[in-house]
Amino acid sequence: MEGVLSGAKKEKHTWKFAAHFHAGRYGWKASALACKRVKEAVKEIQAVSGAEPSLAAEGTIKFMERVNPAFMHVDGSSGALGAAIARAVKELAPIIAQAQVDEKTRTKWLDRLWEAYQGDGMCLIEDLGDHCGDLFRGPDSLRE
Numbered sequence: 001m002e003g004v005l006s007g008a009k010k011e012k013h014t015w016k017f018a019a020h021f022h023a024g025r026y027g028w029k030a031s032a033l034a035c036k037r038v039k040e041a042v043k044e045i046q047a048v049s050g051a052e053p054s055l056a057a058e059g060t061i062k063f064m065e066r067v068n069p070a071f072m073h074v075d076g077s078s079g080a081l082g083a084a085i086a087r088a089v090k091e092l093a094p095i096i097a098q099a100q101v102d103e104k105t106r107t108k109w110l111d112r113l114w115e116a117y118q119g120d121g122m123c124l125i126e127d128l129g130d131h132c133g134d135l136f137r138g139p140d141s142l143r144e
Contacts, residue, residue, distance in 0.1 A: 013048075015059050017041035021066035026074045034074050035084040038067075042088045049095050057099035060092040061109055065116040067124050076122070085124045093131035110135060 020037045041063050049056035067085060076082050096109060113135065117128055 013055055013059075015041075015044065015062060017044050017059075018062060018066065021063070021070040023069035024073060025070045028073055028075050030074050031076065031078060031081050034071050034081050037070075038081075038084045038088050042091055045092060045095065053095065054099045054101050054105075057096040057101070057109065060095050061112050061116075063088070063092065064113055064125050064128065068116070068120045068122055071124060072122055082124065086127045089125055089127045089131070093128060093135065097131065097134040 017037065017040055021041070026034050045056050045059040045063065048059060071081060071085075074081055096113075101109075113128065117125060120126065
């Protein structure tokens with residue numbers, strides 16, 4: 001079936017989590033809800049990763065780009081939100097690294113991730129830095 005559809009134009013995927021990740025969406029007391037949304041996003045991306053790894057990588061990048069703007073007003077003093085996002089980064093970063101894409105696409109992804117990382121004023125996705133080597137090298141780095 002895949003071969004039959006290869007010439008057809010793919011429909012744009014709509015990530016459900018994206019509807020919950022808008023700038024300023026969560027207020028000061030929304031830590032529990034924010035944690036729930038992070039877990040939902042991870043599950044959604046992981047569900048896609050087996051069948052469509054590059055689409056899941058795109059979803060992961062979208063997640064990373066939206067984390068700081070969405071949660072910038074949430075009280076993170078309990079550490080729950082930071083821990084949930086750190087787990088998400090740990091689970092999702094390999095999805096980007098494992099995706100088989102051309103160098104141009106990977107470069108665009110890395111540029112987007114760098115922008116998200118630089119714009120992360122609350123250091124929510126700071127653990128992404130721990131995965132830079134794998135992200136730059138791509139799937140070959142995970143076979144070593």
